[in-house]
Amino acid sequence: MHPQSVAATATATHRTRINRANSQHSTGPRTVEGKAHSAQNAITHGLTAATAFLPAEDFAAYQLHVQNLLAEYQPKGATENILVQELADTSWRLRRIPAVENHLLALQTTAPAGCIN
Numbered sequence: 001m002h003p004q005s006v007a008a009t010a011t012a013t014h015r016t017r018i019n020r021a022n023s024q025h026s027t028g029p030r031t032v033e034g035k036a037h038s039a040q041n042a043i044t045h046g047l048t049a050a051t052a053f054l055p056a057e058d059f060a061a062y063q064l065h066v067q068n069l070l071a072e073y074q075p076k077g078a079t080e081n082i083l084v085q086e087l088a089d090t091s092w093r094l095r096r097i098p099a100v101e102n103h104l105l106a107l108q109t110t111a112p113a114g115c116i117n
Contacts, residue, residue, distance in 0.1 A: 047093050065091070070088075
């Protein structure tokens, strides 16, 4: 084997051992509460969330929103039901935009000069 290949293999083996040892120190949340909190880490504005409804929102208001659109469009069949649900979810997300804008503007007015958020 070429001397550089031997050195590269030894370095890779050493790095693997170090990575395995480090992984034992950072295993993530262990409690149910910690896991639930960690699951929400990626939510910032909710506009691209996997679900339209976020935990901090009023679920009854969301359900009423969906029911109003179903009553208005009276979908027939699976395709129309999917389309009305998509309309409901998208319009629900769009309702968040003014709050996101207000939050961003508030951050800009309170952030130190030259700070980028």
